[in-house]
Amino acid sequence: MTTTELHLSAEPATTSCCAPVLRTVDPGTARDLARTFKALADPTRVQLLSIVAAGAGGEACVCDLTEPVGLSQPTVSHHLKILVDAGLLHREQRGRWAYYSLVPGALTALAGTLTETVGG
Amino acid sequence: MTTTELHLSAEPATTSCCAPVLRTVDPGTARDLARTFKALADPTRVQLLSIVAAGAGGEACVCDLTEPVGLSQPTVSHHLKILVDAGLLHREQRGRWAYYSLVPGALTALAGTLTETVGG
Numbered sequence: 001m002t003t004t005e006l007h008l009s010a011e012p013a014t015t016s017c018c019a020p021v022l023r024t025v026d027p028g029t030a031r032d033l034a035r036t037f038k039a040l041a042d043p044t045r046v047q048l049l050s051i052v053a054a055g056a057g058g059e060a061c062v063c064d065l066t067e068p069v070g071l072s073q074p075t076v077s078h079h080l081k082i083l084v085d086a087g088l089l090h091r092e093q094r095g096r097w098a099y100y101s102l103v104p105g106a107l108t109a110l111a112g113t114l115t116e117t118v119g120g
Numbered sequence: 121m122t123t124t125e126l127h128l129s130a131e132p133a134t135t136s137c138c139a140p141v142l143r144t145v146d147p148g149t150a151r152d153l154a155r156t157f158k159a160l161a162d163p164t165r166v167q168l169l170s171i172v173a174a175g176a177g178g179e180a181c182v183c184d185l186t187e188p189v190g191l192s193q194p195t196v197s198h199h200l201k202i203l204v205d206a207g208l209l210h211r212e213q214r215g216r217w218a219y220y221s222l223v224p225g226a227l228t229a230l231a232g233t234l235t236e237t238v239g240g
Contacts, residue, residue: 024188025170030163038161043150046157050145068144111231 036110039086044069045079049107052089052100059101156230159206164189165199169227172209172220179221 025033040046047069052060062080066073080100083089088106092099145153160166167189172180182200186193200220203209208226212219 024174025167027163027167030166030170033166034161034163037157037166041154041158041161043147043154046150046153047145047147050150054144107234111234114227114231114234 033110033113036086036088039082039088042079042082044071044076045083048076048079049083049088049102053102057101059099062098062100065100153230153233156206156208159202159208162199162202164191164196165203168196168199169203169208169222173222177221179219182218182220185220 040049048065051065051068052058055064062073062077065080066076069076071079077098080089080091080098084091084100087103089100090103092101160169168185171185171188172178175184182193182197185200186196189196191199197218200209200211200218204211204220207223210221210223212221
């Protein structure tokens with residue numbers, strides 16, 4: 001997801017004198033962005049992301065994530081998988097437990113697409 | 121939504137020697153953020169937002185939004201209402217047509233919450 005950007009710098013359409021000057025994201029990019037936003041469109045996943053980000057060493061063990069959100073480990077693991085699949089979290093198995101960390105630059109890149117939308 | 125921020129600067133817990141140092145968003149804030157991300161979790165709405173942002177004068181008439189996304193006006197109006205309700209778009213009725221513009225600072229604030237999550 002880190003390579004997905006809103007492309008607003010395309011040339012305006014010149015084939016019609018009266019067409020509005022629209023420089024829009026292409027459907028494929030819009031689909032990728034929407035998929036990432038969908039991963040964030042859940043309160044538990046927003047909480048999990050912030051807990052991982054604030055964890056010691058920028059990571060958190062799944063064993064420490066169930067209590068803060070008050071959910072069972074299978075449910076928490078399900079939410080974490082969605083964040084991993086969206087390219088926002090990295091998962092590393094260490095013995096019995098899985099550890100999660102932010103994918104470097106993923107959230108910053110996503111934030112960049114939002115500010116590019118408004119031009120800075 | 122412009123006042124919603126991730127609060128990651130709370131004091132770490134000091135009541136337990138062994139608790140992980142977690143500074144997390146509270147559930148209410150997580151709910152607000154997730155609601156905004158949900159409004160963005162649709163390819164059509166991402167496209168509409170970018171079209172409005174790129175429109176002349178930073179606005180777009182609903183009459184110019186149906187063709188680029190290839191959907192009926194009622195469907196487009198439904199998507200636009202979700203973006204308005206999320207605090208991302210402003211709607212102004214002028215005679216027959218509604219015009220949409222970005223709510224100043226809304227996307228930038230949302231981007232800020234993402235970069236705050238990763239600490240800059």
